[in-house]
Amino acid sequence: MPAGLVMVWFRSDLRLNDNPALHFAASTGKSVLPVFVWNAPREIPWAQGRASKWWLHESLVSLDASLRQKGARLVIRDGNPGLALATLAAETGADTVVWNSTREPDGRETDAELERQLRRAGISVKVYRSAFLFSPDNIRTREGKPFLVFTPFWNACRAEKPSREPLPAPARIRFPEVPVSSRSLDELGLIPAPDRTEGIRAVWKPGEPTAQKMLHEFLVTRVDAYKTDREIPSIRGTSRLSAYLHFGEISPHTVWHHAFALNAEHFLRQLCWREFASHLLFHFPHAADHPLKTEYNRFPWNEDTAALRAWQTGATGFPFVDAGMRELWATGWQHNRVRMVTASFLTKDLLLNWTLGARWFWETLVDADLGNNTLGWQWVAGCGADAAPYYRIFNPVLQGEKFDPKGEYVRRWIPELAGVSDRFIHRPWEAPAGELRAAGVRLGSTYPFPIIHHEEARKRALSAYASLRRP
DNA sequence: TGAAATGTTGGGGCG
DNA sequence: ACGCCCCAACATTTC
Numbered sequence: 001m002p003a004g005l006v007m008v009w010f011r012s013d014l015r016l017n018d019n020p021a022l023h024f025a026a027s028t029g030k031s032v033l034p035v036f037v038w039n040a041p042r043e044i045p046w047a048q049g050r051a052s053k054w055w056l057h058e059s060l061v062s063l064d065a066s067l068r069q070k071g072a073r074l075v076i077r078d079g080n081p082g083l084a085l086a087t088l089a090a091e092t093g094a095d096t097v098v099w100n101s102t103r104e105p106d107g108r109e110t111d112a113e114l115e116r117q118l119r120r121a122g123i124s125v126k127v128y129r130s131a132f133l134f135s136p137d138n139i140r141t142r143e144g145k146p147f148l149v150f151t152p153f154w155n156a157c158r159a160e161k162p163s164r165e166p167l168p169a170p171a172r173i174r175f176p177e178v179p180v181s182s183r184s185l186d187e188l189g190l191i192p193a194p195d196r197t198e199g200i201r202a203v204w205k206p207g208e209p210t211a212q213k214m215l216h217e218f219l220v221t222r223v224d225a226y227k228t229d230r231e232i233p234s235i236r237g238t239s240r241l242s243a244y245l246h247f248g249e250i251s252p253h254t255v256w257h258h259a260f261a262l263n264a265e266h267f268l269r270q271l272c273w274r275e276f277a278s279h280l281l282f283h284f285p286h287a288a289d290h291p292l293k294t295e296y297n298r299f300p301w302n303e304d305t306a307a308l309r310a311w312q313t314g315a316t317g318f319p320f321v322d323a324g325m326r327e328l329w330a331t332g333w334q335h336n337r338v339r340m341v342t343a344s345f346l347t348k349d350l351l352l353n354w355t356l357g358a359r360w361f362w363e364t365l366v367d368a369d370l371g372n373n374t375l376g377w378q379w380v381a382g383c384g385a386d387a388a389p390y391y392r393i394f395n396p397v398l399q400g401e402k403f404d405p406k407g408e409y410v411r412r413w414i415p416e417l418a419g420v421s422d423r424f425i426h427r428p429w430e431a432p433a434g435e436l437r438a439a440g441v442r443l444g445s446t447y448p449f450p451i452i453h454h455e456e457a458r459k460r461a462l463s464a465y466a467s468l469r470r471p
Numbered sequence: 472t473g474a475a476a477t478g479t480t481g482g483g484g485c486g
Numbered sequence: 487a488c489g490c491c492c493c494a495a496c497a498t499t500t501c
């Protein structure tokens with residue numbers, strides 16, 4: 001039995017399968033010490049939001065359970081990661097630490113600084129990459145620049161070699177015999193008091209086993225219809241793997257490998273949007289807070305806390321928008337088609353700064369991911385790479401009628417409108433008084449009047465855009 | 472991964 | 487029979 005002890009630092013890779021760092025550690029034959037460090041996030045600009053913290057808590061519970069099945073357990077520490085790891089190494093006699101890098105600019109030490117810090121403490125460090133399929137170094141334009149448009153980026157990804165085979169989970173993990181102290185998960189305070197996560201709990205089960213189950217269920221039953229069904233928010237047409245991918249409960253290589261074998265081209269393409277988002281943020285780390293197109297720095301955004309509040313709480317009077325915002329609040333997730341519509345409504349109808357929307361999504365989404373969130377909001381607002389031109393303004397009524405023609409999605413999330421006919425479900429203010437009465441709807445009391453006149457808001461948004469063009 | 476405004480075409484009603 | 491109007495239906499342009 002080789003002497004020494006290897007620490008595996010878990011970060012955004014909360015899984016046993018296809019985990020290069022864990023795989024390496026187990027293959028050394030040494031004892032393996034799995035550790036998670038909670039870095040009290042007060043000063044980090046994009047620290048985890050409420051929904052993310054709940055997910056993280058549950059995911060760590062699941063990871064610990066999986067490790068215990070292999071004979072190990074998860075050690076939890078908190079504070080500065082470099083310090084926490086060095087301390088743990090000193091306590092246990094570990095000589096090596098290994099991890100899978102994350103790509104996000106977390107506003108703290110970079111991995112390189114961390115490596116130096118640990119090496120100074122006499123610990124050898126090994127770093128793998130597994131959070132993304134393609135490296136920013138490999139996917140570049142002919143001039144060596146980052147792609148700013150998705151389709152050529154996607155073509156470049158497809159021209160790369162298919163990703164590696166997923167690594168198996170270690171058969172057994174030998175946990176050190178020395179005593180190791182650990183914080184308890186509950187002490188980290190990831191679940192706020194009072195706990196308002198019942199709705200989220202009812203819908204989501206974080207953890208690697210569920211991620212694996214969901215991937216395979218998706219590939220067996222839904223991937224064939226994915227191309228069209230993914231646009232319909234009332235049905236389960238998408239994979240719903242976003243949060244699992246964000247926390248690394250399933251690796252993108254595993255997803256790619258299985259989807260590739262089925263020729264699921266449209267799904268692979270969506271997986272590469274995640275890659276694209278991460279590449280953009282890697283090359284333009286300021287994009288999380290600032291528009292990529294600099295002229296948007298002088299965009300005449302509105303200020304209106306009442307309107308922002310109405311949007312957040314699903315009380316805009318536009319049923320498709322409100323349904324989406326209520327789905328988000330109730331479940332920590334919102335269908336992608338609806339994300340485009342709700343985001344367009346905030347930025348273009350209400351003319352509120354896209355960063356306000358990005359913040360709200362960040363707090364409420366279980367899949368909050370800085371790359372995806374930034375790309376999505378800048379895409380909608382028109383200030384990002386490969387963004388929708390500003391004049392593409394979604395009509396919330398037409399979008400509802402197109403993608404929720406029978407109003408099933410609206411009725412699910414806005415039960416007070418359940419009795420309104422298909423014809424008026426997306427525009428209740430146009431329904432005849434008799435119909436509303438029969439449906440038990442009193443506009444302005446049981447359900448709001450529209451807080452804005454869309455056609456006028458559209459014109460206002462277009463002139464705001466025009467003001468950008470004349471300097 | 473829009474939507475509205477504007478332009479064009481062609482069939483049918485009708486004097 | 488013919489021209490005229492109307493207006494869907496579709497296409498193109500513009501924001």
